[in-house]
Structure formats: structure tokens, C-alpha cells
Amino acid sequence: MLQDVTEGSEQAALLARVVARDQSAAAALTDLIAPRVLRYAARMLGSREEAEDVTQEAMLRLWKMAPDWQAGLAEPATWVFRVARNLCTDRLRRRKPMVPELPDLPDPALGQDARLMRTARARALEAALLDLPERQREAVILRHLEGLSNPEIAAILMVGVEAVESLTARGKRRLTAILAGEREALGFEDDD
Amino acid sequence: MTTEESDRRDSDPLAAFLEAARAEAPQLSPGLRARIIGQAGPAPAPEAAGPGRLRGWLSGWVLSGLAGGVTAGLAGLWVGFVLPMPVAALDAPLWMQDALSYVDMITMPLIGLDDPLLMGM
Incomplete structure (x- = not known):
């Protein structure tokens, strides 16, 4: 579960520290969220390379969103998963139909x-x-x-x-x- | 395999596949981790007033102006090089002749030439 590792409020607190340029907070959030998003994207897309792109882009959007983050809307991890999901969907729709083997x-x-x-x-x-x-x-x-x-x-x-x-x-x-x-x-x- | 594991697999034929997929899951590489953390790095600080700002102003406005002057000078040299024919020979229309006479009046005392447009003839 996402909440087993870090409560949503703790994630938001880490994000606030990222805004204050605390690199250790950025590392903690990355370690909490990015590996899960990478696994999810790799299985959705069937491509490690594309999954890395999606993960990096989703985390970058979190960093950009950080200064305007509003507590209570969503947990950062949930929000990043939603972004990654949209990015995966975009990529899947641009692809030609593929037959998995x-x-x-x-x-x-x-x-x-x-x-x-x-x-x-x-x-x-x-x-x-x-x-x-x-x-x-x-x-x-x-x-x-x-x-x-x-x-x-x-x-x-x-x-x-x-x-x-x-x-x-x-x-x-x-x-x-x-x-x-x-x-x-x-x-x-x-x-x- | 224990009896418990066997029972679980009998009741959930996907269990072994899911276990294997969890064990073989892709890992976040150190390089990707570093790139992500690096993207959260400090944004460039807003530039404060003072010598730094003056330097920026100088480099942005004065130096670009100088660069424009150098470019214009080089362009003039190039035109002079590829167009040895006197400009007057291009038969300017009458209305332009009057304008050119005013240019003569201004430039002659400054550069000491009777008619700069006839240079090279």
C-alpha cells in the first residue's frame, strides 16, 4: 500500500521541503514513488525504455507542481500515478495495434x-x-x-x-x- | 513445495505467475534516480540588483549593439567589394538627385570629398 510506507501528510511535508530545496526530501520522495511508477509503466507499456521516460516525466511534473501543491486534494504518490497513467494511455493510443507474444x-x-x-x-x-x-x-x-x-x-x-x-x-x-x-x-x- | 503453497496455487492458478513477476520486477536504475532527483534541484535564483545586473545589462544591450555595428560594417565592405560600379551610374530618379545633393552638402565638409557617390569612377 502507498500509505504503509509514508502517510499522505508526510508525503506532502516532504514535497514542501523539496520546494525549500531540500535534496534529501527529493530523494526520499523519489525512492518512495518512482520505483512503483516505473514497474507500473513497464507492465502497462511492455517497454522498460518507455517506462523510464514516463517515470521521469511524471516525477518532473510533481516537482513543477510542488510550489502550488494543495494539501487534501490527493497524496503526491496517487497524483504521480494518475499522471503516469495518462502518459501511458497517450503512448498506447499513438501505437499501432500490437500482438503480444x-x-x-x-x-x-x-x-x-x-x-x-x-x-x-x-x-x-x-x-x-x-x-x-x-x-x-x-x-x-x-x-x-x-x-x-x-x-x-x-x-x-x-x-x-x-x-x-x-x-x-x-x-x-x-x-x-x-x-x-x-x-x-x-x-x-x-x-x- | 509446502502443502500450504500447493493449496494456495490450486485455489489461485495465477499465484505463481504473480509471485514470479513481483520477484522479477524492473528496478529503478541509479542513473534514472539521479536524474529525477537532479530535476528537483534548486531553480536559478532571481538576479539581484547591483554589479551583476549591470553586467547583464551591458552584455545584453551594449554588446549586442556593438555586434550590430560590426555586422553592418562587414556588410558595407562586402557590398563595396562585389559592386565596384559607381552607385551614381544606376541612374537615380530625379527626385532622388535632390536628396543626394543634400547628402553631399552634409558629408563633404566632414570627410573632405567632393562627391562620395563618385568615388571609384
Whole structure:
């Protein structure tokens, strides 16, 4: 959860110190927000390079907004997620339609290195995420990979909590269907 | 795998995929972190009145004026070099002849030439 690390009021206090040119406050907010936004953007876009651009731009907008920040409107982390979400949406709309491809999977017959298999499973999930409708994708990422609460996700997506629950449930069902055919190749038969 | 883990995976077939994706998540590189923090750096302070401001005024107004003068001088040299033909030969219209005669009246005592427009003839 965003609030587990730093309460919203503490984030706002850090932002006020950034305005006063306190570099340690800028570092603290960066460490709190930027890694999460980078992960979110990378999974939304399927591109590490584009995710870095989005993260840098979203944080830059936070710094620019800092002098005019109004406490109570939103937590800085939530606000940055919203900006990153819009930036991702813009990039996705400018793209040509793409067909996500599942990555090459290690051959179970050759023996399974646990780390290789974990990497393959992660890549398979990321590829399957790109096959979800955009809103389901972001709900699943924020809920099940970033661990945000439903109210926090609702604040970022600007929808009700019930809508978040519905998006998450539908997204998980679809992911399960996409990945069903990969379970054997990804070593699940041996796990069970 | 423990029984508990196995039960959890049976009830949530995505659990292992999600665990793997969390473990393999991209990390914020030191370079990107430094760039982001650097962007929050101090904005340039407003310039105070005093010698610094005078220097700025000088460099912005006087020096640009001097630069303009040098440019105009070079342009004049270039025109003189590529156009050796006397300007008077261009047959100025009558109304301009009167104006040129006033120029003669002013420039002759200053530069000691009878007719600067006939130079080079």
C-alpha cells in the first residue's frame, strides 16, 4: 500500500521541503514513488525504455507542481500515478495495434533451473498482461503486483471501489485463461 | 513445495505467475534516480540588483549593439567589394538627385570629398 510506507501528510511535508530545496526530501520522495511508477509503466507499456521516460516525466511534473501543491486534494504518490497513467494511455493510443507474444520458454525436458523458470513465468505474465483491456490491466497491476488497496486504486483510476473489484476480477479470469496453456511448459506439473 | 503453497496455487492458478513477476520486477536504475532527483534541484535564483545586473545589462544591450555595428560594417565592405560600379551610374530618379545633393552638402565638409557617390569612377 502507498500509505504503509509514508502517510499522505508526510508525503506532502516532504514535497514542501523539496520546494525549500531540500535534496534529501527529493530523494526520499523519489525512492518512495518512482520505483512503483516505473514497474507500473513497464507492465502497462511492455517497454522498460518507455517506462523510464514516463517515470521521469511524471516525477518532473510533481516537482513543477510542488510550489502550488494543495494539501487534501490527493497524496503526491496517487497524483504521480494518475499522471503516469495518462502518459501511458497517450503512448498506447499513438501505437499501432500490437500482438503480444509469449516469450521463449525453457524446455522442461532439459531440467529446470528455478531461476530460469521464475523468469519465464514472469515474462509469460507480462506478455499476457499486454493482452488484457487497458483498464483491466492497470487494475490487476496495481492490485496484485503493486499491492495497492482497492480505495487507493479507485483514487488513481478515478472510479468507484466496486468498479475496481470488477475490473480486477475480470482481469484475473482473462489472465488465467491466457496462461492456462502455458502451465505445463512452465513447470507447473512438476510443482504440483 | 509446502502443502500450504500447493493449496494456495490450486485455489489461485495465477499465484505463481504473480509471485514470479513481483520477484522479477524492473528496478529503478541509479542513473534514472539521479536524474529525477537532479530535476528537483534548486531553480536559478532571481538576479539581484547591483554589479551583476549591470553586467547583464551591458552584455545584453551594449554588446549586442556593438555586434550590430560590426555586422553592418562587414556588410558595407562586402557590398563595396562585389559592386565596384559607381552607385551614381544606376541612374537615380530625379527626385532622388535632390536628396543626394543634400547628402553631399552634409558629408563633404566632414570627410573632405567632393562627391562620395563618385568615388571609384
